[in-house]
Amino acid sequence: MAQPDSTPSTIDDFFLHCTELVFIASEGGALLRMSRALTRAVSPELLHTASQAGLAPLVHPDDRRAFDEAWTRLRAAAEPVLIDVRLKTADGSFKFFQCAARWVPEKREVYGTLRDAEERIKQEIQIKLLKAINDHLPICLWAIDERGVFVLHDGKGLAAAGLDPGQFVGLNIFEIYPESGTAELRKALEGKMSYFMNELKGVHWEAWYLPIQNERGDVTHVAGITLDITATRRTEHELRAKLELIERQQQVIRSLSTPIIQVWDRVLTLPLVGMFDSVRAADVMEGVLREVVRTRARYAILDLTGIEAMDTETANHLLKLTGAIKLLGAEGIITGIHPAIAQTIVGLGVDLTSIETRSTLRQGLEHCIRRMAGASRRLGQG
Template sequence: MTGDETSATGAEIRNEPEAKLGEAALLLRAILDNLPVAVCRYDRDGIFRFHDGKGLEVSGIKPGEHLGKSVYELYAGTPGAVESIQLALAGKASHMVTEAHGLTWESWFVPVRDDRGEPGVVTITMDATAARQREVELQNKLMLIEKQQDVIRDLSTPIIEVWDKVLTLPMVGVVDSLRISEVMDNLLTAVVNKDARYAILDLTGVDAVDTQTAGYLIEMIKAIRLLGAEGIITGIRANVAQTMIALGLDLSSVTTVGNLRAGLKLCMRRMAAAGEAGAAGQVGSAPANAPAK
């Protein structure tokens, strides 16, 4: 074949609309027969003019079954479907996920015009049920993980009422800024709810703190004091103490003792002393004419 013949053949193929239409029909047929999609076309009145695709099988609908029917009547109860078709008739494409026939469908609404220029709509719909189920399963797993993380955080920083009006917060591991912020909120809430008089922060199990966290501990003690309670820090390790000293933190107003046991004894002594002082105050305030006992 000469160059002129080749050029002529190419021009002939390019200039044949029938060949182009035949190629497009072949491609469309391959898609409709083999992929889980449903393709529909509606005229300006919402009447089905094309209704085909392998995706119809899962819904129990035969290809062409809806031809001549109104999409507005068939899918009046499907949220968003009718509105999306009306938008496409107005020239605006859209995409949505809907529930119909007990399945989840993902649809694209495309505005088109026929040979006479009349507006219409083409929809391409895929069965997204399996993908939706995987999404729901993933969301459920993420929710479960979040709940488990909440439980772990609660277990790692439990707030225990060891005595009437005495709370203790034993902390373990490495304490970072995010964790101490959560702990501060929980502890202050517990102080209010329990009407606590003392809150003991036990750092015996803390391996290390960052520089910002050390400052947070002091701020927590101040916040506890503002609520009318007293914060006591117990069990500070040598490396944690060095971090606090290196930061130049003023611990002169913070009560610290060697371990949790000593902290509990201190609370009991102070509560006992407060009780005795209260009793003495009541006796001292008795009326002058009260009978002697």
């Protein structure tokens, strides 16, 4: 077998044409030889310094200590020493390289290479980030191949389902869950991302199915991310129950704040007190009309003595209420109108001749009694 040529010209050609960033350094670190690729990659103005002082001047200040310690370990290391270090590049920026160096005692020199580590370090950061999410959040990360066989099954969220990491690896998801979420899963196998929520064994899940395609566009795997939202659902149910309770309490309060009283046979009265807005007006209309029908009332007195002000919209609601009472065969009477409310009602431009009004509740009740007494006499005479 022919021995490789180690003549000076061959070595020179190697350093000239080698595409890797290689170097030979002295025991103290001074660069004795380096490939042209290395001279093009790092900062040119520091190369002269590096030939005397070594790679240290090229190293980022924050990495200098770790680099010096690694260089010191070289003489005692049987294997190459590896270190990730940021070096100043030709454009003046710092870039991550992996420096692999070995001490050659018979030459009393260090042979080494520099390799771009930017992409690898980014990937390592991404892996660490993914691991942190996987280990600390209530999620499950899994993946299946095109047949539905699990190739990955991991995540803190598995514990909520009573499962262990890797438990389903090698098993087919369509056999394990023949009905749950299979439609969405088949969409993902066809290349469409899908999302859905489901419940299994008392645990609520929010799930995303992500198709993974090769360079030809064929789906080779589906990645799944499922988030345990049981606590969120429980909170939602509790909140909904509280809101329903509050609504029931508000209905009770509204009914107490607008009491409908039967003061005489077939005569209802509604004394209004306090704030009276359009929301309360709508509740009043519903309650009064319901009671008119239930009691077969002939008169409904709306007493505004306790209301000092009313906006235009609410006044309009009130007038509509008297009209609705009339449609049910009864008569709506308004009593106790304050001057400010009278001005608001007049400002609506509505014909008030058909609306019966009285100054006080007493006068309104007397009006109803007289009307009913008169009706009784007419019936008796007939």
